[in-house]
Amino acid sequence: MNAFNPIILTLILLTPLVGAVLVALLPDRAKIPNWIALLTSLVTLLFTLHLPAHFAWGQQQGFQFEINRIWIESPAIFYHVGIDSLSLWLVVLTGILAPVGVLASWNAIQSRPKVFYSFFLLQQTAIVGVFISLDLMLYYGFWELSLVPMAVLIAMYGRKDGSKAALKFFLFTFIPSAPLLVAILWLYTRTHTFNFADLQFEIAAGLIPAGLLFWVALAFLFAFAVKVPVFPLHGWLSDTFAEAPVALAMIVAGKMGLYSLLRFHVGLFPVQARQIAPLMIALAVIGILYGACLALVQKNFFRLIAFGTVSHGSLVILAIYGLTKMGWTASIFQILSIGIVEGVVLTILGGLYNRYKTAEIDSYGGAATKLPRAATIFVLAALTSIGLPLLSGFIGEFLILSTTFSQVSRWWAIVAAVSVILSAAYMLWLVQRLFFGPEGKLTASTSVRDLSFGEFIAVAPLVALMLILGVSPTPLLDSIQSGLHPPSAQIKQVIQIPINPQTVVAPEAKR
Amino acid sequence: MTTVPDIYRILPEVILTLTGVLMMLTDATIPPHWARRNLGWIGAIGTTLALWSSLWQLSLPEGTAFFGTVETSAFTVFFHVLICGIVLVTLLLSLDTLPGRSHHQGEFYTLIVFGAVGMCLLTGAVELLVAFIALEISSIATYVLAGYRKETGKGPESALKYFLLGSFATAFLLYGIALIFGATGTTHIYEIARLAPLAVNHTLVIASLALMLVGILFKVSAAPFHVWTPDVYEGSSSPVAALLSTAPKAAAFALLLRVIYEAYPSLHSFWSPLLWIVAVVSMTVGNLAALRQRNVKRMLAYSSIAHAGYLLAAFAGASSMGIAAASFYTAAYAAMNVGIFAIVTLVSGYDDRAILLDDFRGLIHRAPLLGSLLIFFLISLTGIPFTGGFAGKFYSFSAAMGAGAIWLTIIGLLNSGIAAGYYLRLALVSAQKPDADSEQPRPQMGVAVSAAIALCFLATLVLGILPNVTLHAAQQGAQTLQAPIAAPPSNVTP
Secondary structure: OOOOOOOHHHHHHHHHHHHHHHHHHOOOOOOHHHHHHHHHHHHHHHHHHHHHHHOOOOOOOOOEEEEEEEEEOOOOEEEEEEEOHHHHHHHHHHHHHHHHHHHHHOOOOOOOHHHHHHHHHHHHHHHHHHHHEOEHHHHHHHHHHOHHHHHHHHHHHOOOOHHHHHHHHHHHHHHHHHHHHHHHHHHHHHHOOOEHHHHHHHHHOOOOOHHHHHHHHHHHHHHHHHHOOOOOOOOOHHHHHHHOOHHHHHHHOOHHHHHHHHHHHHOOOHHHHHHHHHHHHHHHHHHHHHHHHHHHOOOEHHHHHHHHHHHHHHHHHHHHHOOOHHHHHHHHHHHHHHHHHHHHHHHHHHHHHHHHOOOEHHHOOOHHHOOHHHHHHHHHHHHHHHOOOOOHHHHHHHHHHHHHHHHHOHHHHHHHHHHHHHHHHHHHHHHHHHHOOOOOHHHHHOOOOOOOHHHHHHHHHHHHHHHHHHHOOHHHHHHHHHOOOOOOHHHHHHHHOOOOHHHHHHHHHHO | OOOOOHHHHOHHHHHHHHHHHHHHHHHHHOOOOOOOHHHHHHHHHHHHHHHHHHHHHHHOOOEEEOOOOEEEOHHHHHHHHHHHHHHHHHHHHHHHHOOOHHHOHHHHHHHHHHHHHHHHHHHHEOEHHHHHHHHHHHHHHHHHHHOOOOOOOHHHHHHHHHHHHHHHHHHHHHHHHHHHHHHHOOOEHHHHHHHHHHOOOHHHHHHHHHHHHHHHHHHOOOOOOOOHHHHHHHHOOHHHHHHHOOHHHHHHHHHHHHHHHHHOHHHHHHHHHHHHHHHHHHHHHHHHHHHOOOEHHHHHHHHHHHHHHHHHHHHHOOHHHHHHHHHHHHHHHHHHHHHHHHHHHHHHOOOOOOOEHHHHOOHHHHOHHHHHHHHHHHHHHHOOOOOHHHHHHHHHHHHHHHOOOHHHHHHHHHHHHHHHHHHHHHHHHHHOOOOOOOOOOOOOOOHHHHHHHHHHHHHHHHHHHOOHHHHHHHHHHHHHHHOOOOOOOOOOOO
């Protein structure tokens, strides 16, 4: 063990915050805010790498690097943070994406960089907080906090109508979180604790009447599903992607909502999650197809990626609500893979936007001749996103679909597999329209430079990760699986006995 | 019965009165062409002294003075400190924003300090007649302050409206006091608590409480007694609106807590559903009306009605939690609301030349610090965690939830979703890129106003992140309110 272990999570949480304050205090010239933000995010990344290095892999139960201190006395809210293999890699991913985001914004953000980087780093703190909080109120705090910098920055740097998109983004997440808070408070009045492990125990022990628990679980599910977003709650995502600075778009979607579903919906309410699983599986499959189909017809490439995200996120939902251990492992893997791919895709697209000042796909064409490096990397990312073997996207997709097929439901798996074709269609068509074919008016008339050194440095590690995880996914999969500890007997049951596809899933979902 | 000299029990009020008199006399004696600005500093020093003396009162044994009419306890100290703090910040805010010497600055500062005397006395009064007098002292000062911009048409209108409706409401309060005197033969709060359940005419007791509630709910601008609020805030200058929306309300809430929890605990089944309804109506009416406003001050006025509703939700809770939550909320609301009015003062100017929503466009690009602070106060009002606004709402609704008022909690939190609509609209407008053609001046920040905003910012942040100290004080206050510290001397009761 290491002397850092007890405070490492707090360091990861607070370093961006300190960086944000520093950026706010120091003068706004000569790229000082950019450099401080970069430095802060690199230091944070270094700290996050401490986690896998010192993680006790053999440990099956409980959380690691845990701190549990009283924060507010009455009602008792604790500063309780810790990670297990569910959240470990998500924290690392957040750490990796932060410097990428800073580099992707380096030239894109021209006005008031000080405000931008302060809020960007604050956002970083909020997201890490979501992943490591084990006290429900603390978690709720970070969950809500994560909205603010995002909304402000969308309004400040929106491409067309930023404040409308920001308002939509904020309200879509804020209003469902009202029932979430009610549910959390209600749980507290019953159990007198906000502690995750205690609540898990009390709920599993059946100390709370199941009838009311159904509504509580539903409130949790609703709040998280909007954030993923699950069909039909995806209304905010495409506007957000179209308006948000790319550095923020790459961290907003998917991860937080999907993680929260795993930890706080399925993790806290296994019985209720199982009841509602057929519905979620159906919605997931609809979302997969719907997102992919809408991505096909988008004219704005940010919106296209947004609908692609809906499709990919829904695939993860399918894996989560299959309620199999392999599915969960694959879902975490897929979240990581999506995060990495979107980091690359959005950095390149953001770079294109900065050069040509438009996100209309039709204006482009033949950009590869002028931007060969960007084109190469983008093609690679697109192939990963489609799920080409030997790239990271394939592993996640394959595992999810095969697990669903063998352990959950054949028909849903077959329908979901159609998405592979659709995603190939929209991604490759996008590549073709942007980079190949005859030169468009815009690409012909504008003289641009290929990827800058900063942009290249930003995406290079992500590209490497796509390859490494694609070629040799086993270590990561094992590390995720090793600690997916069934927290109670009930969950163990859910995981070990696969749901019979004929009796449970298919009939109810068909209704 | 007590060895503490009576004067110590009202030390903050005495200091404030002396400060006010000193300011008034100085104003009258110095030559007319001298600047009156420094009178504000005298007021600020006097208020600070009053604040310290109030904290010092904590070292006294709890008890009453002047024939059992005035009390010092953790409860009164909590509200004294809060009110003195608000008044101090308002004075600092006015120091930098009040226009030149023609503006009767001397009277302005003096009135604020005299108003503070009334508010402080109101929180300490355990005799309804003293409470009434204190309420009038504070009200009359604020009526004048509301009409202070008499060069505009709206100033006198605002003052007149406030005065007429306010007098009407205090008349209700007085009528209620008269009725309870008729029913029980006393106007002393502890005696009422003892005698009200024994009263022969129970209807009279209920009527007295109902009338008093009308009077007090008017002062806290709870719906349906809220109609004066937007007009009065719009007509008065922003520093005065900051004061009006917080300090007299805090005092009135203290009186409300005292009346219902200390004098009428026996009528719980009567006032509890009543306040439940008032809470729901206030937040819904306030929020829905605020959504439609383009004028930032009117929007904040309606938001203050909604916040009165959130605060009243705490009254659904069991007494100990409810009182503590309500006290905490007044403090949190005061910190963020004075803060936001301070920023509105700076952006819009004393004369409200740029008070519309569109005038805030691009504020964060013009003045990043001020814009960020505006957003901070707005998210606190919205109720985002790690701010005082969230902590207040959290305690208020926890109290309600703890007493099983689940629907009140759901309605309240959905309301904060509606409220996010208009708070966010202002925050996002100020984050938008400014129009190229509009050249708004960059607001100037003096030392005093910077200190005022810094105090509000720190208070809001500390209440959100480290609420323990304040919460503990509020809980102690709640305890003293629940267990009346001393029976009044027998010569009070007739």
